[in-house]
Amino acid sequence: MAKFGVVVFPGSNGDQDLLLAIQDVIGEEAEYVSHRAADLSEYDVMLLPGGFSYGDYLRCGAIAKSSPVMEAVKQFASEGKPVFGTCNGFQILTETGLLPGVLLNNTSLKFICGMQPLKVQNNQTMFTNEYEQDEIITLPIAHGEGNYYCDEETLKELKENNQIIFTYDQTNPNGSVEDIAGITNKEGNVIGLMPHPERAMEDLLGSSDGKKLFQSIVNHLRKVTA
Numbered sequence: 001m002a003k004f005g006v007v008v009f010p011g012s013n014g015d016q017d018l019l020l021a022i023q024d025v026i027g028e029e030a031e032y033v034s035h036r037a038a039d040l041s042e043y044d045v046m047l048l049p050g051g052f053s054y055g056d057y058l059r060c061g062a063i064a065k066s067s068p069v070m071e072a073v074k075q076f077a078s079e080g081k082p083v084f085g086t087c088n089g090f091q092i093l094t095e096t097g098l099l100p101g102v103l104l105n106n107t108s109l110k111f112i113c114g115m116q117p118l119k120v121q122n123n124q125t126m127f128t129n130e131y132e133q134d135e136i137i138t139l140p141i142a143h144g145e146g147n148y149y150c151d152e153e154t155l156k157e158l159k160e161n162n163q164i165i166f167t168y169d170q171t172n173p174n175g176s177v178e179d180i181a182g183i184t185n186k187e188g189n190v191i192g193l194m195p196h197p198e199r200a201m202e203d204l205l206g207s208s209d210g211k212k213l214f215q216s217i218v219n220h221l222r223k224v225t226a
């Protein structure tokens with residue numbers, strides 16, 4: 001069984017959604033991991049939740065970047081293991097430098113939430129192998145700083161390496177460059193996604209399109225350990 005770690009920072013609020021998504025819907029093992037943790041060697045996957053870590057002071061994710069667990073997450077990522085960050089987790093990954101670019105205030109300067117159509121731009125990753133290429137899916141969004149920005153050179157690299165994994169479809173809710181909703185690092189084992197797949201696990205709650213993302217990680221792990 002794959003073992004998922006869900007990092008809990010002071011101010012995280014999506015940690016329980018992630019834990020239950022993995023345990024109850026995907027049916028794999030999941031545990032909370034303290035922001036003070038230094039050793040992540042018992043885990044196969046690390047998940048960084050949404051929320052308001054350290055009250056979003058300075059900038060979203062700017063303080064979480066310096067928490068002890070992020071040194072361990074860097075080590076974990078350097079071993080090629082899957083790291084997934086949603087929303088505040090994505091912000092923490094850019095602040096830490098594990099992903100390129102930054103997340104700025106939404107152009108509306110308002111906190112936005114709702115259901116958002118997305119397009120799967122690359123299904124050849126350990127996070128998207130269950131999706132069809134160009135599949136249109138619906139995931140919830142809930143953020144104040146989701147406006148992805150990077151310089152021209154970085155954008156060129158993201159495109160050349162197929163690191164743009166999800167884009168907003170139909171509408172761009174926050175002003176992100178090239179409608180970017182989710183990217184990976186160059187190696188493809190760290191992903192940041194502004195929308196919340198862990199809140200789209202059951203049709204009863206409006207969408208189950210998030211399931212395939214976590215199932216993709218499990219598929220990948222089965223393949224590498226087979």
Ligand SMILES: NC(=O)CC[C@H](N)C(=O)O
Binds near residue numbers: 087
């Ligand atoms: N849902 C979230 O993770 C929100 C992240 C961050 N607090 C923001 O408003 O952008």
